[in-house]
Amino acid sequence: MGTSYIGVYGMGVMGQSIALNIANHGYKTVVYNRSEAKTKSFLESIDNKNISGAYSLEEFLNSLESPRRILLMLTAGPVVDKAIDEIIPYLDKDDIIIDGGNTYFKDTIRREACLKEKGIGFIGAGVSGGEKGALEGPSIMPSGERKTYEAVEKLLMDISAKTPDGFPCCTYIGPDGSGHFVKTVHNGIEYADIQIICDIYQLMRDVGGMNAEEMQQVFEKWNEGRLNSYLIDITSKILKRKDEETGKPILDIVLDTAGQKGTGKWTSMEALDLGVPVPSIVESVFARYLSAMKEDRVKASKVFQQAERKPVLDKARFIEDLENALYAAKICVYAQGYQLLQEASNHYHWDLDLGEISLIWREGCIIRAAFLNDIKKIYSQEKNISNLMLSELFSKALKESYEGFRRTCIMAIENGIPVPGLMSTLSYFDAYRTENSSANLLQAQRDFFGAHTYERVDKEGFFHTVWE
Numbered sequence: 343m344g345t346s347y348i349g350v351y352g353m354g355v356m357g358q359s360i361a362l363n364i365a366n367h368g369y370k371t372v373v374y375n376r377s378e379a380k381t382k383s384f385l386e387s388i389d390n391k392n393i394s395g396a397y398s399l400e401e402f403l404n405s406l407e408s409p410r411r412i413l414l415m416l417t418a419g420p421v422v423d424k425a426i427d428e429i430i431p432y433l434d435k436d437d438i439i440i441d442g443g444n445t446y447f448k449d450t451i452r453r454e455a456c457l458k459e460k461g462i463g464f465i466g467a468g469v470s471g472g473e474k475g476a477l478e479g480p481s482i483m484p485s486g487e488r489k490t491y492e493a494v495e496k497l498l499m500d501i502s503a504k505t506p507d508g509f510p511c512c513t514y515i516g517p518d519g520s521g522h523f524v525k526t527v528h529n530g531i532e533y534a535d536i537q538i539i540c541d542i543y544q545l546m547r548d549v550g551g552m553n554a555e556e557m558q559q560v561f562e563k564w565n566e567g568r569l570n571s572y573l574i575d576i577t578s579k580i581l582k583r584k585d586e587e588t589g590k591p592i593l594d595i596v597l598d599t600a601g602q603k604g605t606g607k608w609t610s611m612e613a614l615d616l617g618v619p620v621p622s623i624v625e626s627v628f629a630r631y632l633s634a635m636k637e638d639r640v641k642a643s644k645v646f647q648q649a650e651r652k653p654v655l656d657k658a659r660f661i662e663d664l665e666n667a668l669y670a671a672k673i674c675v676y677a678q679g680y681q682l683l684q685e686a687s688n689h690y691h692w693d694l695d696l697g698e699i700s701l702i703w704r705e706g707c708i709i710r711a712a713f714l715n716d717i718k719k720i721y722s723q724e725k726n727i728s729n730l731m732l733s734e735l736f737s738k739a740l741k742e743s744y745e746g747f748r749r750t751c752i753m754a755i756e757n758g759i760p761v762p763g764l765m766s767t768l769s770y771f772d773a774y775r776t777e778n779s780s781a782n783l784l785q786a787q788r789d790f791f792g793a794h795t796y797e798r799v800d801k802e803g804f805f806h807t808v809w810e
Contacts, residue, residue: 343408347371348413349403349405349406349410351374351375351412351414352375353373356469359474359476360501362393362477363476364413365393372394372406373394373395374399378397399432412429412438415442418446426457433460438465440464440467440494441464441465441467444525445522446604446608447520449519451518458487463493465486467483467484467485469481469483471503475503475707478503479504479511479705481503481511481705482502483522483524483699484498485514503707511702518690524683527609527679527683527686528708530610530620530682531675532573533606533623534675538668538672538763538764540763541764542667542750543557545664545754546560549654549759554594560664561578569713570713571712572711597636602627606627607627609679610623612686618682621678623679625765648758649758652753652756663753667750669739670743670767671747674740674770676717677731678770680696683699696721697720700714700717700718716735731771789806790809
């Protein structure tokens with residue numbers, strides 16, 4: 343057997359960064375990639391005595407001390423299955439594979455069960471923070487058998503992000519695929535959070551007539567208050583940056599089409615399967631799809647006349663309303679994500695600690711925000727709360743903010759500005775607080791055309807009416 347503590351399989355950007363992170367914490371690390379050139383190029387670009395390279399799978403696995411620890415940093419899907427199948431013949435009982443990719447959680451459940459039969463440990467670890475987070479400390483969401491987790495706990499704690507008070511942004515999430523599920527929902531929240539910020543930006547630009555410098559100052563100020571977060575911070579920095587060639591703000595020359603890698607879609611699909619409403623997340627995925635239809639949008643803009651823009655008469659009130667809309671929408675977005683986590687925890691018997699999850703999202707990950715401390719406090723004080731919007735803290739904030747939220751959406755409608763994140767979120771909030779909805783008509787219609795029956799408000803049971 344070899345002397346390396348851990349092997350990192352996959353030398354993409356994330357694999358390289360996390361290998362350096364591990365080595366920088368004093369762990370002897372061997373790296374491997376199918377492409378020898380990629381491994382060689384990485385090794386030539388660094389100077390770290392704790393990292394060595396292997397140029398065949400056999401050399402890679404023989405370089406590891408026993409029990410072997412292998413971290414897969416590969417593209418989610420069949421590539422991971424293929425890598426595991428190739429590795430298995432070389433492994434011994436109690437060796438451990440960690441999948442640190444953006445994997446679909448049901449694949450993790452399947453892989454863990456398969457490897458367990460062979461006596462091999464498997465950890466599905468959600469890793470958030472991008473290239474910089476992987477290098478300097480990501481938020482890590484590991485799951486699997488607890489004894490397997492405990493065998494790699496120190497490593498994962500060491501390389502994770504730390505809060506200013508030294509709290510590691512890593513915790514045991516639960517059994518089988520729960521870690522990758524939590525990471526998926528994290529990304530779903532991220533999608534919606536990004537979209538509502540983009541909606542606010544478009545209103546500033548197209549209704550408020552604000553230039554990049556003015557918008558940058560607003561986002562910078564917001565980041566000093568209750569909206570303090572990584573996404574608000576980078577929005578401020580993006581607005582500040584100018585293109586060296588043209589001297590224009592870089593944002594003004596970025597094409598308005600966006601892509602997505604699947605986690606937002608997975609969040610939406612699972613919410614549909616579990617019957618949990620997450621309209622803000624779903625709409626943010628659709629908004630990206632629609633943004634990619636650039637040619638169609640250009641044609642449509644010439645066919646359909648734009649609404650006449652109404653000037654903003656009170657700039658201070660306008661900015662205040664936008665801030666209230668953004669904060670209220672943020673509460674609702676997180677409420678949707680956390681309700682999905684709770685329902686999945688119940689359905690899959692994971693026993694997720696939602697307060698603890700909030701703590702490990704405070705640094706390293708994309709949705710890190712001061713706001714998460716409030717969520718931890720809510721789950722500590724109101725343990726059986728069904729929705730974050732009903733908490734004492736957030737219900738008070740929503741009551742204070744939702745009129746500004748509503749005025750913001752009205753302004754967008756009057757000016758023909760698409761704000762899919764804000765509109766779907768406001769509709770969710772209004773639907774959630776509606777005592778008597780229109781679903782009575784819906785149920786009557788279903789009974790009319792399909793004899794699906796309905797329930798009554800005045801007696802128990804299911805009933806059918808012969809409508810004609």
